[in-house]
Amino acid sequence: MKIKFPIILKIGLLGVLASSIAAGVALTVSGVIQTKRSEEALVDNIDQALYSMEYKYTEGETSAALVESLINIKDYILGIYSDEDIHDKTLEDFSSFDEYEAYFKSKQPWIFPRPDAMDGRTEYFQFQADYHELSQMLISAHLASSGRAAYVCFIDEDDDGDRLVFINDSRIFNSDLADSFYHLPSSHYVIQEADYKTEADDEGYAGYMLAGYLTRQVPIYKYETNGEATLVAFLYIEYDTVAIKEQNRKMLLTELGIISGVMVITILVYMLLAHLAITRNLNILTKKTDMISADLKEKREIKPTKLNFKMHDEIASLSSSFELMEQEIANYVSIIKTEAKENERRLADLEVSSKIQLNSLPANKYVDGNLDLVSYIKPAKVVGGDFYDYFYNKDKFVVLIADVSGKGVPAALFMMKAKELIKSKILSGLSLVDAVSEANNELTINNEESLFVTAFIASIDFTNNVMSYVNAGHEKPYIVHQNQVYKLDGDSNFVLGGEENIEYHEEQTRFETNDSIFIFTDGLNESINKEKEEFGYDRIQKTLEDSINLPLEERIELFNANLKKFVGNEEQFDDVTMVTLTRLDNKLHLIYDAKDYSIIEDATDKFMKAYPSINGEIKSKVGIALDELLNNLISYEKKDDLKIELQFEYFKKELKVVITSNSGKFDPFENMIEKYIEEGTDNVEDIVPGGFGISLVASLTKDRSYTYKKGKSIITLIFGE
Amino acid sequence: MEINVSHGEVMTIEFAGRLDTVSSLELSKRLENEAINEELVVFDMKNTEYISSAGLRLLLALKKDLAKQNKKLEIHNVNNVCQEVFKVTGFINILTIK
Known part of the structure; x- marks a missing residue:
C-alpha cells in the first residue's frame, strides 16, 4: 500500500497544533500582563514626575519664587493676550494656517527666546529667565515621566467661556514642533473640549483624554499669607496609550516570531527523532513483511533474518515478535511443502490403486452367443469396496456382485482378496455352495479388521435353463422375464468373512432365452436426495420396467440418468455398482428339402439376422x-429328394455350424488337397467348384469334421476369433 | 446385391453384397453385355461383404479375357475377409489388388 499520510507528519502536525495553542495562550496572557504592567509603570513615572513638580511649586523651598515667576509669565502672556486684535482672532479668520502663523509672528516677535528676536529689554529678560526655568522643569518632568509631553496651562475666564491657555511645553527645544507651533502665542491654544475628563484618582490627579493621548493634570496654587489659595495654573503630563499598545504589540509579534521559529525547529528535531525511533523501524518491518509476502507468492524459500533493533522499546518488542513469526512461517511453509508432497504422493498412489482395482474388474461390456452383459461401477472414494465379476466355469456362466463393508484402501484390499478367492474356489470345481463356504472360511481367517462382504453369486447353466445362486446378505436382484419385472426371492445367507463354517444355501430359478437379470449394490437403492429420501426399490423396479426393450447399455444409462435426477447435488457417499445381463437366443435351426440354389441365399440371410452380436468377419466366413x-x-x-438341415449354435465366443444331409457318404475334408493358385496361373479351369472351395472353407474354420451316420452326412464347422 | 458399372477413362465395376455362387452368375451375365473399350477395368469391392470360390472364378475369367485384349484389371477397396480369401487361395499373387 502506498502511504499517503505518514505517521511522522501526523505527529508533526499534532505537535504544531498543541504548541501553537500553548504559545498563543501564553503570549496572550503575557501580553495582557505586560501591557498592564508597562501602563502602570508609566503612570507611576508620570505620577512621580507630577509629584516632584507639584512639590517644587507648592511645598519646596523655592516654591514661592517659582510660583511668582509662573505668575509673571502668566501676566506677561495675559498682557499680550489682552490685545483685542489678538484676543479675538481665531484660526477661522485666516485662509490658511501659514497666514495665521505669520500674523502672530508679526505681532509678537519677541515672545520666544530666539536669538534674532532679542532686544535687551529688562522686562523681557526677566520673562525669559522665568520662562527658561519653567522649560527646564518641564523637560526634566517629561524625561522623568517617559511621557509624550509635559506642559503648563492656565485658565482664562472669559465671558465667552473658559479657555485653557498654553504657557510652555517640554518639547519646545527638541522637537520639529518648536518651529511650527511654539512660536505661536499660548493664547491660541485654547484647550478644546476634551474627549473625556478623568476623575481624580487615588493620588488626587485628574486628567483628560484628547485625541488618543491620556493626560494627567495637577493644579498649582499660590498660597497667601492668610492661607487662601489661588489657582495659578495646571501642570500636565501627556502620555500615549496607543504607542504603548503598539509597542507591546510589536514586542508580542517579535516574541511570536521567535517562539514560532524555535517551535518549528523543535518540531523538526522532534519529527526527526520520532522518525528514527518509530517510523524508520516501522518501515523496515513493512519492507520485511512485503518481502515475506513476495516470497510466499513466488513460492520462494523464506530465510528468516535478524532485524537487530538497538532500542529496547515497543518497536523492538514488535520486531522480536516479528522475527519469531517469520521463523514460524518459514517452519510452517516447509512443513506444508513436505505434507503437500506427501499428500501428492499418496493421491498418486491412490489413483494407481484405483486403476489397479478397476483394471482387476472385467470389462463393462461382454457379449457372446449366450449372453449380453453390461456393468457399471462408480466408487464413492478413489478406491472403493464394491466389485463385480463374471467368467465361464466350464460351460456355466458365473456372474457375481459384492460389497465390502468399509471404504477406502482397507476395503479395496479386502475386495481384491475376496474377488480372487471366490473366483478361484468356483473354478476349482467345487459346487457353488462349497466354493462360497470355503471362500467365507478363508476370508474369516486373520480378518482382524472385521471386514465382511455381502455378495450375490449366480451360475447360469445354458443347457437346462437354470440359474443357481447364493445370496450372502446382499440386495436381492431383479429378473425380467417375458416383459415382467420381479424381485428374485430367496433365502439370504450370512455375509462372507463374518464367521467361519457358515452353511450357505443355494437357490435355483429358471433363466431362459431372453430373460434378463439386474444385480446391484446398496449404493443404488440407498442413494439419498436433498430430502434424505432413498432412491429405493420402487424406482429400481420402475426403471427396469421402462427399459425392458432397450439395449442393456441404455438400461444402465437410464438408471444413471434417473439416479442423477433424483440425487441432485447431494454427495455420493457409497459406491454404486450395477450389472445386468440378458440371455441370448444362440440356436438357429433351418430345414430345406429343395434342390435349389436359392436356399443358399435364404439360409445365409436367416443366419445373418439371427446373430446380431456376432463379429462381422466370422459371419462372412460362415457365408462363404x-x-x-x-x-x-x-x-x-x-x-433328387435332397434334404438339408442346418443347425447353428453360438456358444461362448464360438459358432458351431452343423450341415446334415441325406447325400451319399463323401468326406470333403478327407484327402483334401490344398488347392493353391500359383503366381502366373491364368487357367480358370483350375478353380473347380468343390475341391477349391473346400480348401477355402477349411482355411476359414477353426475346426471341421465329417461323419456319416444312419444314412446322413454330417459336416460340423467351428468358427471363432 | 447391387451391380454398378460406369464407363469413362476407366471402367469401374462396383459390386455390393455377397459375391457368391448365385450373384457371380448374375454378375457374369451382366458383364457379358458390357462393351469394354477402356484400357483399365477397376473392380471396386468397397461394398462387397465377402467372396466365395465362385466369385474368384469370375475374377480370374475376367482378368484372362482382358489380358487377351491387352487390358488390365485392378481390384480396389478389399475388406479384411476378402483379403484373407485372396491370401489363402493365392489370388493375392495373380490379381492386382490396390
Missing part, C-alpha cells in the same frame, strides 16, 4: 462356407 458347401451339395448330389 455355406456358399461353398451348399453349392457342392446341390451341384454334385445325384439324389
Whole structure:
C-alpha cells in the first residue's frame, strides 16, 4: 500500500497544533500582563514626575519664587493676550494656517527666546529667565515621566467661556514642533473640549483624554499669607496609550516570531527523532513483511533474518515478535511443502490403486452367443469396496456382485482378496455352495479388521435353463422375464468373512432365452436426495420396467440418468455398482428339402439376422462356407429328394455350424488337397467348384469334421476369433 | 446385391453384397453385355461383404479375357475377409489388388 499520510507528519502536525495553542495562550496572557504592567509603570513615572513638580511649586523651598515667576509669565502672556486684535482672532479668520502663523509672528516677535528676536529689554529678560526655568522643569518632568509631553496651562475666564491657555511645553527645544507651533502665542491654544475628563484618582490627579493621548493634570496654587489659595495654573503630563499598545504589540509579534521559529525547529528535531525511533523501524518491518509476502507468492524459500533493533522499546518488542513469526512461517511453509508432497504422493498412489482395482474388474461390456452383459461401477472414494465379476466355469456362466463393508484402501484390499478367492474356489470345481463356504472360511481367517462382504453369486447353466445362486446378505436382484419385472426371492445367507463354517444355501430359478437379470449394490437403492429420501426399490423396479426393450447399455444409462435426477447435488457417499445381463437366443435351426440354389441365399440371410452380436468377419466366413458347401451339395448330389438341415449354435465366443444331409457318404475334408493358385496361373479351369472351395472353407474354420451316420452326412464347422 | 458399372477413362465395376455362387452368375451375365473399350477395368469391392470360390472364378475369367485384349484389371477397396480369401487361395499373387 502506498502511504499517503505518514505517521511522522501526523505527529508533526499534532505537535504544531498543541504548541501553537500553548504559545498563543501564553503570549496572550503575557501580553495582557505586560501591557498592564508597562501602563502602570508609566503612570507611576508620570505620577512621580507630577509629584516632584507639584512639590517644587507648592511645598519646596523655592516654591514661592517659582510660583511668582509662573505668575509673571502668566501676566506677561495675559498682557499680550489682552490685545483685542489678538484676543479675538481665531484660526477661522485666516485662509490658511501659514497666514495665521505669520500674523502672530508679526505681532509678537519677541515672545520666544530666539536669538534674532532679542532686544535687551529688562522686562523681557526677566520673562525669559522665568520662562527658561519653567522649560527646564518641564523637560526634566517629561524625561522623568517617559511621557509624550509635559506642559503648563492656565485658565482664562472669559465671558465667552473658559479657555485653557498654553504657557510652555517640554518639547519646545527638541522637537520639529518648536518651529511650527511654539512660536505661536499660548493664547491660541485654547484647550478644546476634551474627549473625556478623568476623575481624580487615588493620588488626587485628574486628567483628560484628547485625541488618543491620556493626560494627567495637577493644579498649582499660590498660597497667601492668610492661607487662601489661588489657582495659578495646571501642570500636565501627556502620555500615549496607543504607542504603548503598539509597542507591546510589536514586542508580542517579535516574541511570536521567535517562539514560532524555535517551535518549528523543535518540531523538526522532534519529527526527526520520532522518525528514527518509530517510523524508520516501522518501515523496515513493512519492507520485511512485503518481502515475506513476495516470497510466499513466488513460492520462494523464506530465510528468516535478524532485524537487530538497538532500542529496547515497543518497536523492538514488535520486531522480536516479528522475527519469531517469520521463523514460524518459514517452519510452517516447509512443513506444508513436505505434507503437500506427501499428500501428492499418496493421491498418486491412490489413483494407481484405483486403476489397479478397476483394471482387476472385467470389462463393462461382454457379449457372446449366450449372453449380453453390461456393468457399471462408480466408487464413492478413489478406491472403493464394491466389485463385480463374471467368467465361464466350464460351460456355466458365473456372474457375481459384492460389497465390502468399509471404504477406502482397507476395503479395496479386502475386495481384491475376496474377488480372487471366490473366483478361484468356483473354478476349482467345487459346487457353488462349497466354493462360497470355503471362500467365507478363508476370508474369516486373520480378518482382524472385521471386514465382511455381502455378495450375490449366480451360475447360469445354458443347457437346462437354470440359474443357481447364493445370496450372502446382499440386495436381492431383479429378473425380467417375458416383459415382467420381479424381485428374485430367496433365502439370504450370512455375509462372507463374518464367521467361519457358515452353511450357505443355494437357490435355483429358471433363466431362459431372453430373460434378463439386474444385480446391484446398496449404493443404488440407498442413494439419498436433498430430502434424505432413498432412491429405493420402487424406482429400481420402475426403471427396469421402462427399459425392458432397450439395449442393456441404455438400461444402465437410464438408471444413471434417473439416479442423477433424483440425487441432485447431494454427495455420493457409497459406491454404486450395477450389472445386468440378458440371455441370448444362440440356436438357429433351418430345414430345406429343395434342390435349389436359392436356399443358399435364404439360409445365409436367416443366419445373418439371427446373430446380431456376432463379429462381422466370422459371419462372412460362415457365408462363404455355406456358399461353398451348399453349392457342392446341390451341384454334385445325384439324389433328387435332397434334404438339408442346418443347425447353428453360438456358444461362448464360438459358432458351431452343423450341415446334415441325406447325400451319399463323401468326406470333403478327407484327402483334401490344398488347392493353391500359383503366381502366373491364368487357367480358370483350375478353380473347380468343390475341391477349391473346400480348401477355402477349411482355411476359414477353426475346426471341421465329417461323419456319416444312419444314412446322413454330417459336416460340423467351428468358427471363432 | 447391387451391380454398378460406369464407363469413362476407366471402367469401374462396383459390386455390393455377397459375391457368391448365385450373384457371380448374375454378375457374369451382366458383364457379358458390357462393351469394354477402356484400357483399365477397376473392380471396386468397397461394398462387397465377402467372396466365395465362385466369385474368384469370375475374377480370374475376367482378368484372362482382358489380358487377351491387352487390358488390365485392378481390384480396389478389399475388406479384411476378402483379403484373407485372396491370401489363402493365392489370388493375392495373380490379381492386382490396390
